[in-house]
Amino acid sequence: MKFLCAVLSCASAVHAVGVGTCCTRLHQELGTKVSFLGQPAYDATESSYWSLQEAGLKPGCILRPSVPQDVSRAVAIIAPVDGCNFAIKGQGHAPAAGFANIDGGVTIDMTGLSTTLLSPDHSVLSVGAGASWLQVYQYLNPFNVSVAGGRNGLVGVGGLTLGGGISHFSPRVGWACDTVVNFEVVLADGTLTNANKSCHSGLYRALKGGANNLGVVTRFDLRTFSQGNLSVSSFVNTISQRGPVLRAFTDIVSSPKFDVYTSLVVGFLYNSSSKAWVISNSAVYTSPVLDPPVFAELAAVPSISNSSRITSLASLADEAPTPPLNWLFATATFKASAEFMLEIFDILNNTLYSFNPQGGVVWDVAFEPLPSMMLSHAAKTGGNVLGVRPEQGNSYIMLLSALWPDSVSNAVVEQVSRQAISTIESRAKAEGLLRKFQYLNYAAPYQTPLASYGADSVKFLQRVSRKYDPLALFQARVPGGFKLAKEGQL
Ligand SMILES: Cc1cc2nc3c(=O)[nH]c(=O)nc-3n(C[C@H](O)[C@H](O)[C@H](O)COP(=O)(O)OP(=O)(O)OC[C@H]3O[C@@H](n4cnc5c(N)ncnc54)[C@H](O)[C@@H]3O)c2cc1C
Structure with a gap:
């Protein structure tokens, strides 16, 4: 396929007028694609966020573009208006407040561009x-x-x-x-x-x-x-089986012959109200082979329930939406070690056991392989900026997520997750098992995933940003998400 390049034009001068003017101008040019509080289109976007923290923000207006030229027009209108900040929203699944929505600014809801x-x-x-x-x-x-x-x-x-x-x-x-x-x-x-x-x-x-x-x-x-159908297995184990489950996970992750059809998530769930842990594993094999040998060790661990089936990706991915809840993600990456995963469990158990905020909280600690062969593809496809290299060997990513109904508990849940991540990271560092990489899509607002890509990637991103965005629009006026301007200083 051939794609046309476009020549950069000069950025226009910035005028201080603010978001009201900005919404009015957008409305004049883009008509009913721009909506305001109380209108059905505005409410539809607001109710489509995954987390309560995002849905709680109230933009001055919401643009729902239907063709790429609408976005182009909107950015050209917004850019010269100082004080008119904006957010870019896809399917609204980043949990943190302000990542894809904004109080008082303009939210561009991209979901109409879905051809x-x-x-x-x-x-x-x-x-x-x-x-x-x-x-x-x-x-x-x-x-x-x-x-x-x-x-x-x-x-x-x-x-x-x-x-x-x-x-x-x-x-x-x-x-x-x-x-x-x-x-x-x-x-x-x-x-x-x-x-x-x-x-x-x-x-x-x-x-x-x-x-x-x-x-x-x-x-x-x-x-x-x-790609045809996939094989999908689920295993639920009691927490007393964590030793053999983590051993099986580590054997899969650290195998020098990592099976490329493997897609595994081992999850530890903790409910603060019942003070109970349970292990839930999703073992997908991206070829229609029931009970593939790669999962044999995991499947042999005594389970409360287990099931296997062959299905299509479209059917597997068709998950029911969760009810509106507050959510938090936080992450870290480690060199594979079953012993250390048991230490992670102990740290979390010690930190979370006595913590039961108003309304309760459910914690989900998910472990996902980061095999070096996954990292080897970037070199063949023009590179990326993530900064994780195949030479670093097989690792795994931890995603710590929390979900809770009562927004009164937001600050304390964040504080406890911070404390847990910090303790786990210092222990991993001391044992030589901590990787620098923080996966951006799983990172908490208090983490620094862009800085974790390393100095070379950050410098490169800064150069590209200066070339394509000399007035730093996407740093200063799109405040949501992880910002180069902030993390580039670290
Ligand atoms: C239930 C669930 C399952 C998940 N599963 C996976 C998984 O399997 N693998 C995985 O890697 N991650 C997974 N994630 C994490 C997911 O990748 C992030 O939450 C991601 O940010 C969601 O993208 P979105 O477009 O839905 O989110 P949004 O909240 O709409 O956007 C996220 C960020 O991307 C920016 N953005 C979105 N679209 C654009 C655009 N067109 N141009 C510029 N910026 C844009 C936004 O400004 C925002 O900062 C999962 C998350 C959830 C909640």
Whole structure:
């Protein structure tokens, strides 16, 4: 496929007038695509966020573009208006307040840009940046091809891909961002352009992990691969089986011959009201082989329940939405060690056992393999900025998530998660098991995932940002998410 580049135009001067003027101008130019508090379109966006923290923010107006040119026009209107801050929203699954919504500014809800189109030779899928992965998988299902995207279909193509993206297929094809052959993107001056290997190649690489720091992506062109049905197993174990479960996980992760069809999440769940832990494992094999040998050790651990089936990705990813709740994500990456995972459990148990805030809280500690073969794909596909390299060996990512109904507990839950992560990190550091990498899509607002990519990636991102966004629009006026301007100082 051929993609046209666009020439950068000069940024216009900034005028101080504020968000009211900005919303009025947007409304004048884009009509009913711009909505205000109390209107159905505004409420539809507000009620589509995954977390209560995001849904609680009230933008001055919401733009729902239906073609990429709407985004281009909107950025050109917003950019010169000082004081008019904005947020970019995909499927709204980042939990932290302000990542994809904004109090008093403009929220650009990209979900209307969700067209899916497979190239005639079926090698590239073009998808609007606001689509959900379920829309993608349902569209691709009859073609026997797939793309690397979210495991839960409700998650957005935009946020997941710009932050890296772990898919069931990542050991085979890399991070979701490694499979992007072209980004269609609106730059800080409103220019709509393409970024790929031969056109704005620096921007192309920077967008693979650079999140919302460089532009508003309007379309992703993703490399496809042949894919039929998958094998899916679930095992639930009592917490007393944590030793053998973690041993089985570590044996899979640290195997020098990591099986590329493996997609595994081992999860420890803790309910503060019942003070009970349970282990829940999702073992997917991306080939239709029931009970594959790679999961034999895990399957042999005595379980409360277990099930296996062959199914399609579209059906597997079709998960029911959760009720509105407060959510928190936090993360860390470690070198594989079953003994240390048991220490993580002890630290969490000690930290969480006596903590039962008003309304209760459920903790989910998920462990996911980060095999070096998954990291080897980036070099062949134009690179990314994530800074994790195959030479570092097989690792695993921990995602600590918390969900709780009562917003009164927001500050204390964050404080406890911070304390737990800090204790785990210091212990891992002391034992030589801590990796620097913090996966951006799992990071807490108090973490610094961009800085964790390393100095070379940060300098590169800063150079690309200065070239394409000399007035730092996406740093200063899109305050949500992890910001280069802030983390680049660390
Ligand atoms: C239930 C659940 C399951 C998950 N499963 C996975 C998984 O399997 N693999 C994985 O890697 N991660 C997973 N995640 C994490 C997920 O990748 C992040 O939460 C991601 O940010 C969600 O993207 P979104 O577009 O839905 O979110 P949003 O909240 O809409 O956006 C997230 C961030 O991306 C920016 N952004 C979104 N679209 C654009 C765009 N077009 N241009 C510029 N910036 C944009 C936003 O400004 C925001 O800062 C999961 C999260 C949840 C809640």
